[in-house]
Amino acid sequence: MGCESLKLERLKLGLGERSYSIWIGGGILSDLSQALEEVKFPRKVAVVANPRVQALYGGALADALCACDREYHYITIADGEHYKNWSTLQTIYDALIALDFDRHCGLIALGGGVTGDISGFAAATFLRGIPYIQVPTTLLAQVDSSVGGKTAINHPRGKNLIGAFYQPRHVHIDVHTLQSLDAREFAAGMAEVIKYGVIRDRSFFDWLHNHRKDLRKRKDQALVEAVKRACQIKANIVEIDEKESALRAILNFGHTFGHAVESLSEYRVYRHGEAVAIGMVVAARISCQLGLCSADDIDTIRDLLRAFDLPVDPPDYPLDAWLDAMKHDKKVQRGVLRLVLNKGVGDCLVREIADPAPLFADALKELKPSR
Numbered sequence: 001m002g003c004e005s006l007k008l009e010r011l012k013l014g015l016g017e018r019s020y021s022i023w024i025g026g027g028i029l030s031d032l033s034q035a036l037e038e039v040k041f042p043r044k045v046a047v048v049a050n051p052r053v054q055a056l057y058g059g060a061l062a063d064a065l066c067a068c069d070r071e072y073h074y075i076t077i078a079d080g081e082h083y084k085n086w087s088t089l090q091t092i093y094d095a096l097i098a099l100d101f102d103r104h105c106g107l108i109a110l111g112g113g114v115t116g117d118i119s120g121f122a123a124a125t126f127l128r129g130i131p132y133i134q135v136p137t138t139l140l141a142q143v144d145s146s147v148g149g150k151t152a153i154n155h156p157r158g159k160n161l162i163g164a165f166y167q168p169r170h171v172h173i174d175v176h177t178l179q180s181l182d183a184r185e186f187a188a189g190m191a192e193v194i195k196y197g198v199i200r201d202r203s204f205f206d207w208l209h210n211h212r213k214d215l216r217k218r219k220d221q222a223l224v225e226a227v228k229r230a231c232q233i234k235a236n237i238v239e240i241d242e243k244e245s246a247l248r249a250i251l252n253f254g255h256t257f258g259h260a261v262e263s264l265s266e267y268r269v270y271r272h273g274e275a276v277a278i279g280m281v282v283a284a285r286i287s288c289q290l291g292l293c294s295a296d297d298i299d300t301i302r303d304l305l306r307a308f309d310l311p312v313d314p315p316d317y318p319l320d321a322w323l324d325a326m327k328h329d330k331k332v333q334r335g336v337l338r339l340v341l342n343k344g345v346g347d348c349l350v351r352e353i354a355d356p357a358p359l360f361a362d363a364l365k366e367l368k369p370s371r
């Protein structure tokens with residue numbers, strides 16, 4: 001693991017008056033003032049974080065907020081995917097009301113994707129919308145959830161079923177925060193990074209393969225490059241289709257099955273990224289069955305996931321349970337499941353699947369760990 005000095009990278013996500021910058025650097029957590037001034041962020045701020053992240057980075061962020069003359073308050077939420085729910089959202093609303101927040105106050109989400117998604121949804125709905133900033137501290141949040149404005153909470157029957165599209169004013173990514181992540185969380189983030197290569201960019205996929213050792217060692221330069229390329233791919237897609245009327249659905253590769261893995265296991269067993277890793281292998285298998293990729297392509301994808309110690313084998317639930325869980329996927333149209341399928345490695349498409357049962361039965365049989 002290393003902390004070399006790094007150039008600040010600035011990306012732009014262009015959405016007219018809702019455009020914002022994504023800054024990526026090392027050690028930039030303590031230097032938020034320029035970004036806050038650029039977006040005229042409110043003077044009264046609430047930072048949402050869980051106890052672990054608050055203990056690690058709350059002090060540095062508090063110093064940064066003091067340095068730019070912000071009145072700040074911390075709102076502490078419980079740690080874990082199974083707390084991405086109504087009750088935690090209510091905790092945030094209660095705190096904002098107790099702090100006399102008005103529309104000229106702002107939220108900062110400091111943490112992983114759970115904190116980012118729930119804080120973003122609180123910001124979207126409190127007083128019908130207050131400004132917020134994403135300060136992601138997991139790899140998954142830095143490459144995916146902090147960018148693009150999908151905010152949500154889970155429902156026991158399905159992932160992210162209650163939410164809103166609501167863009168942040170700024171995304172502030174400090175890759176040095178990734179040094180304190182445990183190995184499992186780091187790997188979970190790599191699943192979403194690999195996703196971008198599979199759906200959109202073969203050269204990025206190959207770069208990930210060639211730099212897997214540096215990435216596993218969390219070398220700063222490799223991390224910045226991976227985060228930057230991932231955010232750029234996502235930003236390009238969101239700029240074209242902010243609200244997922246078409247193209248954006250490809251960012252859901254591996255998620256139809258992955259979300260079913262999460263909800264069937266009650267959000268307590270698999271990290272989101274782990275579930276997506278399994279879901280991508282299932283999607284690749286179905287792509288192969290439909291003639292869109294070769295068996296070698298499945299192996300290529302699975303091998304890179306395994307190189308980061310990600311799970312690739314679907315857990316053992318009955319076929320009916322899988323099919324029922326996938327009914328709640330947001331890509332379903334008029335009751336028909338739509339899957340994102342890879343064309344080789346580096347390209348993909350979305351296809352309606354009128355009769356998913358035989359395809360999934362076959363994929364699950366083929367992917368049984370004993371083969």
Ligand SMILES: NC(=O)c1ccc[n+]([C@@H]2O[C@H](COP(=O)([O-])OP(=O)(O)OC[C@H]3O[C@@H](n4cnc5c(N)ncnc54)[C@H](O)[C@@H]3O)[C@@H](O)[C@H]2O)c1
Pocket residue numbers: 050052053056079080081084111112113114115117137138139140141144145146147148149150151159160177178179180181182185188189271272273
């Ligand atoms: N909105 C989107 O576009 C989008 C995209 C992808 C995923 N998501 C959502 O993101 C969530 C998953 O996010 P996640 O993987 O970041 O999980 P998470 O937010 O639960 O964070 C994982 C763990 O890492 C800890 N942590 C955070 N930063 C740390 C750090 N720097 N050092 C040490 N520990 C740290 C957290 O306390 C937590 O225990 C899911 O709910 C998923 O649905 C949303």
Ligand SMILES: O=C(O)C(=O)C[C@@H](O)[C@H](O)[C@H](O)COP(=O)(O)O
Pocket residue numbers: 144148150159160192244248249251252255330
């Ligand atoms: O940004 C998107 O669009 C994505 O689909 C990114 C996914 O990685 C992410 O997990 C997202 O939250 C899933 O969206 P959902 O609409 O299926 O809940």
Ligand SMILES: [Zn+2]
Pocket residue numbers: 144192255272276
């Ligand atoms: Zn995801």
